[in-house]
Amino acid sequence: MSAFDYGDAPVPVRGDIGAAHDRAWRRIACPGTWHSGEVRVRIAAETRNAKSCRLCAARKDALSPYAVEGEHDSLGGLPDPTVEAIHRIATDPGRLTRKWYEGLLGEGLTPEEYVETVGVVCTTISVDTFARAMGLDPLPLPEPVAGEPIRVRPASAGQGAAWVPWIVPGDAAEDELDLFSPEHANIHRSMSLVPAEARGFFDLVETQYLQRHQMRDFANEFRAITHAQIELIAGRISAINQCVY
Numbered sequence: 001m002s003a004f005d006y007g008d009a010p011v012p013v014r015g016d017i018g019a020a021h022d023r024a025w026r027r028i029a030c031p032g033t034w035h036s037g038e039v040r041v042r043i044a045a046e047t048r049n050a051k052s053c054r055l056c057a058a059r060k061d062a063l064s065p066y067a068v069e070g071e072h073d074s075l076g077g078l079p080d081p082t083v084e085a086i087h088r089i090a091t092d093p094g095r096l097t098r099k100w101y102e103g104l105l106g107e108g109l110t111p112e113e114y115v116e117t118v119g120v121v122c123t124t125i126s127v128d129t130f131a132r133a134m135g136l137d138p139l140p141l142p143e144p145v146a147g148e149p150i151r152v153r154p155a156s157a158g159q160g161a162a163w164v165p166w167i168v169p170g171d172a173a174e175d176e177l178d179l180f181s182p183e184h185a186n187i188h189r190s191m192s193l194v195p196a197e198a199r200g201f202f203d204l205v206e207t208q209y210l211q212r213h214q215m216r217d218f219a220n221e222f223r224a225i226t227h228a229q230i231e232l233i234a235g236r237i238s239a240i241n242q243c244v245y
Contacts, residue, residue: 009134020207027200029142037144044124050090081107092241119197165190
């Protein structure tokens with residue numbers, strides 16, 4: 001039996017959500033494209049740890065996060081720029097800047113490692129937030145799977161309007177076309193520099209939100225609440241999190 005059956009949740013939980021969370025946890029544990037399974041699990045653990053970081057709390061309260069200096073309360077085992085990326089993404093994503101991102105690159109983090117880190121952080125937060133919403137404790141993180149990352153950069157990726165390189169739909173190889181929505185929305189190409197991470201994250205997104213073909217099918221309702229109710233909740237959460245996308 002999967003740990004994500006959610007049989008002890010106070011309300012019924014769709015089986016496909018538990019299955020998607022199980023896939024997400026397995027994905028975090030396995031070697032990725034640029035990080036080993038051990039590093040990926042450490043990133044997930046550091047994501048959870050960031051909420052108790054005193055530096056992050058002080059920065060969050062400051063008019064500008066760049067006005068507060070110090071060291072993160074980290075678990076250790078990850079390079080400093082990776083820890084900085086995890087903590088800022090997890091605690092203050094609305095005030096990230098391109099200069100901040102370029103500073104991470106200057107400290108040795110590569111764009112590919114950054115994108116994969118973003119994917120693991122966001123996956124961890126998504127699954128943990130669901131558990132918290134259900135009134136449940138977050139599940140233990142998975143044990144890392146041994147092996148080496150493949151370290152293959154898509155040949156079609158290039159620098160464009162985003163901070164990170166990405167794949168433009170017109171340049172995508174045949175096996176990369178699934179990375180894009182029919183409208184080629186930027187949100188779907190945002191992590192295309194690491195295709196496996198993009199696929200895994202949007203597998204989770206589409207299960208918890210709506211499948212791509214369902215988003216603009218306003219003649220049919222696919223969830224227990226309507227399109228309009230879903231977007232009302234999404235809009236409110238985006239405003240609280242200062243997400244201006």
